[in-house]
Amino acid sequence: MKLKNILLSIISGILLAFSFPNFIQQNVFVFTFFLIWVAFVPLFSILYEVDNYKRIFFYGFLSGSVFYLMSLYWLCNVRPMGVFAYVAWVALSLYISLFFGFSLLISLYLKQKLSIDYLFSVPVIFTILEYVREWLFTGFPLQTPAQSQIFFLPFIKIIKITGVAGANFLIYFINIFLTSIILRKKTNLLKIEKVALIIIIVILIIFIVITNIKPKHIYKNLKISILQPDISQDVVEWTGNYKEKTLNIIKEMILKLKQEKPNIIVWPETGYPGVLNYEQWRAKEIAGWIKGAWHIIGSDKVEIGKNDEKKYYNSVFIIDEEGDIKGDYSKYHLVPFGEYVPLQNVFPFIKKVVRRYGYIGFTPGNKIEPVLYKDIKIGTLICYDSLFPEISREFIRKGAVILVHLSYETWYGKTPASAQIFQNTAMRAVENEVSLVRCVASGISGFVNYDGKIISKTDLFKRDILTEDVTYKEKNNLTFYTKYGDWFIFFILFIMIIIIIFDGIKKNVNVNY
Numbered sequence: 001m002k003l004k005n006i007l008l009s010i011i012s013g014i015l016l017a018f019s020f021p022n023f024i025q026q027n028v029f030v031f032t033f034f035l036i037w038v039a040f041v042p043l044f045s046i047l048y049e050v051d052n053y054k055r056i057f058f059y060g061f062l063s064g065s066v067f068y069l070m071s072l073y074w075l076c077n078v079r080p081m082g083v084f085a086y087v088a089w090v091a092l093s094l095y096i097s098l099f100f101g102f103s104l105l106i107s108l109y110l111k112q113k114l115s116i117d118y119l120f121s122v123p124v125i126f127t128i129l130e131y132v133r134e135w136l137f138t139g140f141p142l143q144t145p146a147q148s149q150i151f152f153l154p155f156i157k158i159i160k161i162t163g164v165a166g167a168n169f170l171i172y173f174i175n176i177f178l179t180s181i182i183l184r185k186k187t188n189l190l191k192i193e194k195v196a197l198i199i200i201i202v203i204l205i206i207f208i209v210i211t212n213i214k215p216k217h218i219y220k221n222l223k224i225s226i227l228q229p230d231i232s233q234d235v236v237e238w239t240g241n242y243k244e245k246t247l248n249i250i251k252e253m254i255l256k257l258k259q260e261k262p263n264i265i266v267w268p269e270t271g272y273p274g275v276l277n278y279e280q281w282r283a284k285e286i287a288g289w290i291k292g293a294w295h296i297i298g299s300d301k302v303e304i305g306k307n308d309e310k311k312y313y314n315s316v317f318i319i320d321e322e323g324d325i326k327g328d329y330s331k332y333h334l335v336p337f338g339e340y341v342p343l344q345n346v347f348p349f350i351k352k353v354v355r356r357y358g359y360i361g362f363t364p365g366n367k368i369e370p371v372l373y374k375d376i377k378i379g380t381l382i383c384y385d386s387l388f389p390e391i392s393r394e395f396i397r398k399g400a401v402i403l404v405h406l407s408y409e410t411w412y413g414k415t416p417a418s419a420q421i422f423q424n425t426a427m428r429a430v431e432n433e434v435s436l437v438r439c440v441a442s443g444i445s446g447f448v449n450y451d452g453k454i455i456s457k458t459d460l461f462k463r464d465i466l467t468e469d470v471t472y473k474e475k476n477n478l479t480f481y482t483k484y485g486d487w488f489i490f491f492i493l494f495i496m497i498i499i500i501i502f503d504g505i506k507k508n509v510n511v512n513y
Contacts, residue, residue, distance in 0.1 A: 001055065008042040009059045013066025015039035019148040020071060021416035021423065028419045028444060028457060029151055036148045040175035041182065043104075047118055048183055053105055060104035064097030071143055074415035096140060099129045114503040117189045119180060120197050123172035124496050127165055131489045134388075138333075141387045145171045147424045153452055157211035158204065159431050160479040162488040163389060169492065170204055192502055196495050215433070217477060221469040222376070222402070225262040225293075226439040226447075227253050229271065230463040232410060243273045247282075253465055254289045260467045264294045264373060268441040269314070269383050269406040272299035276317050280325060287323030294326075294373055295319050296380060298406040301330060311363045316380045316406055318371040327372055330365030331382040332391055370400040376472070381405045386425040389486075396432045396482050401472040403428055403436040409443035418443030418460060426452055432482045435470045 019036035021027065043063045050056050075089040103126045110116040110125075134141040146167035149156045158166050180187060189197065231246050254265060276283060276299035286295060301315035313330035320326050368391060370377035379395025379402070386392070386405045395403065405425050409418045422444050429436035430452035439445050446457030447468045458464040 001058065005046045005050065005055075005059055006062065008046055009063040010066050012039055012041070012043035013063045013070070015042070016063075016067040017070035019145075020143055021419035022070065023073070023416065026414065026416045026419055026460065028422045028446075028454065030148070033148050033151060036145055036171055037174055038178060040172065041179045043100075044118070044122065044176050044179040045183060047104060047108065047111075047122070048179070048185055051108070051112065053108060056108050057101040057105045059101075061094075061097050061101035064100030065094055067100075068093035068096055068143070071416075071420070074412040074417035077413040077415060077417075078411045080411075092140065096133055099133045103129045110500070114500060115188065115190070116499060116503060117187055117193055118176055119173075119187050119189060120193045120499070121496075122176040123169050124492050126172045127169045128489060128493055128496075130168055131165055131486065139388065141389075142420055142424055144168060144424070147420075147427060150423045150426050150430075150452060154212055155208065156427070156430055156452060158207050159427060160211045160433055160481055161207045162204070163431060163481050163486050164427060165486060165488045165492075166204055166207065169200070169488075173201070190499075190503065192499055196499060200492065200495070215477070218474040219471045220474055221471055222264060222373070223260070223262045223467065224264045224266060224437055224447075224470045225257050225260060225465060225467040226266045226437060226445050227268065227271065228440060228442065228445045228458050228462065228464045228466075229253060229268070230442045230461055232442075246273045249463075251289055253463075254286075256465060257293070257467070258290055262293050262467055264296060265290070266404055266406065266437055266439040267295065267297045268439045268445075269298040269316075269408045270300065271406070271439075271441065272297050272317075275300045275302045277301050277315075277325065277328070280323075283317070283319045283325055284323035287319060287321055292321050294321060296371070296378070296404055296406070298382065301328065313365060314362050314382055315365075316371070316382060318373065318378075318380075329369065329371055329380045329382070331362070331385060332365045332368055333384050333388055334362055334364050335384045368394040368398070370395055370398055377401060379403045381425075381428070383407045383409075386421070386428060389428065389431055389481075392428040392432055393482050393485060396434060396476070396478065399476055401434060401476055402470060403432070403434055405436060405438040407438070407440045407443065409440050412443070414460060422446065422457070426454065431479065433473075433477075433479045435472060437470060 015035045016039045018032045019039055021030055046059050072089060072093055076085045078085045081088065106125050107118060107121045110121045111118060130144055144164055146159060146164040149167060156167060227250060229249055231249060276297060297317050299315055299317055301313040303311045305311060315328050315330045317328045318326050370379050377399040379392060379400035381392065381403060392403055412418065418440060422438060425438060426448045429448040429450060433450045435450050436448040442461050444457055444460055445466065447455040447470065449455055449471060455468055456466055458466060
C-alpha cells in the first residue's frame with residue numbers, strides 16, 4: 001500500500017464529511033457544501049494508478065470509512081445503548097463503506113476485462129451501488145451525495161424527474177471528469193460508450209432546464225403551527241408525573257397560539273406521552289385548549305387482537321376541533337434495533353430504547369394512507385419514514401398535497417444528526433413538488449416549500465413554536481418522479497448491460513480473429 005494513495009483516500013473522506021453537516025457546522029446549511037463536486041477526485045485519481053483489485057477495494061473502503069465515521073459519530077450519543085452505541089457507530093460506518101470499495105473494484109474490473117472507460121463506468125457503478133445501499137438490509141439512505149446540494153436549488157430540482165439518482169450521477173460524473181483532466185488522462189471511450197454518455201448527460205441537462213421552469217398551478221394556503229417542546233424522554237417509563245408535566249408544557253405552548261389562529265397544530269413524534277387511541281378523553285381536552293384548530297399528534301397506539309395479544313405502533317393521530325380522532329397512520333419503516341428488536345434476548349440494552357410501559361418493540365404499519373384535514377389529504381411521515389422516497393411518493397400518489405414529518409431525534413444530542421436528517425427529508429418536498437412541514441421534539445424543525453426552499457426553521461435543542469402559511473396545489477399534479485419512481489437507475493443499468501454485452505462480443509470477435 002502506498003502512503004500517497006492512503007492519504008488521497010483519507011482526503012476524499014474528509015472532503016465528503018465537510019460537504020454535509022458535520023461536527024463544526026451542525027446546522028442545515030453548510031458553507032462547504034460545494035466540496036462534494038471535487039471530494040471524490042483524490043480517490044478517483046487512484047484508479048488511474050492502481051491495477052490490483054484488493055488494493056483498489058481497500059482504498060475505497062478506507063475513504064468511505066473516514067467519511068462515515070466522521071459523519072455518523074452522533075450514533076454514540078444514544079445513551080441507553082451504552083457501549084453498544086459505539087459498536088453500532090463503527091459497524092454501520094464500516095458496512096456502508098463497503099459500497100465505496102466495491103464501486104471502485106467493479107469499475108477497475110470493467111476497465112481491465114472489457115476496456116470500459118472510467119468516465120462512463122464510475123458514475124454508473126457508484127450511482128447504482130448508492131441506490132442499493134439505500135434499500136439493502138432495510139436500507140440507510142442518509143448522506144447520499146444529492147442530499148448535500150439541497151441549497152443548490154437550480155441543480156437539485158432535477159430530482160423531480162430522476163429522483164436522487166440523477167443528481168448523484170452528475171456529481172460522480174463531474175468528479176471523474178475533473179480527475180481525468182487534472183491527470184491529463186486521455187479517454188478511451190468506445191463509440192457506444194461515448195454515444196451513451198452523451199445521451200445521458202444531455203438528457204440530465206435538459207431535465208435541469210425543464211425543472212427550473214416555474215410550474216403553472218393554482219395554489220392555496222393552510223396556516224400550520226409546529227411545536228418543538230424540547231422535552232427529554234430519557235426516562236425508563238412514562239409515569240403519571242412525567243405525562244402531566246409534558247402535557248402542561250405543551251398546553252402552555254399551544255395557548256400562545258391563540259392570536260395566530262392556526263388551522264393545524266403539529267406535535268412531534270411521541271409528543272403525546274401515552275396511548276391516544278385508549279385515552280380519547282385526552283383528545284377532547286387537547287381540542288379545548290385552543291378553539292378551531294385541528295391537531296396532528298405523534299403518539300403510541302395499541303391494538304388488542306386474538307387471545308388479548310397486544311400490538312404496539314408508533315403512530316400519528318389527527319383530531320378535529322371537537323377532539324374527535326379523524327384518522328391515524330402507523331410508522332411504516334421501523335428503525336432496526338430501535339423500534340423492533342430481532343436480537344433483544346442477545347442484546348438486553350435494546351429493551352431500554354423503546355420501553356414505554358414494559359412492552360418492547362413496535363409493529364410496522366401495514367398501509368400508507370394520508371390523513372384528512374376536512375377535504376385536504378396530508379401525508380404523515382414518522383421519523384425514519386422520511387428517508388425513504390417510496391413512502392412519500394405513495395402518500396402523494398394517494399392524493400396527499402402536503403407532507404408532515406414528525407420526528408424525535410433527542411437521542412443524538414448536539415450533533416449534526418438532526419441537520420443531516422432535515423437535509424435528506426427536504427428532498428421529499430422537491431421530488432414530489434409539495435410543501436413539507438417538519439416537527440421535531442428537540443432537533444431542528446421547520447417548513448420547506450414545494451421547490452425545496454427552507455422557509456423557516458428552529459435552532460437545535462430550543463423550545464420553540466413556528467407558524468407559516470403552507471402552500472399546496474389545488475389540483476394534485478404529480479411530478480414525473482412521483483409517477484414513475486426510480487426509473488433512472490434502471491435506465492443506466494440497462495445501458496451498462498448493453499455496453500457490457502457489446503464490448504464482450506467485440507472482444508471475443510477480435511480474439512477469434
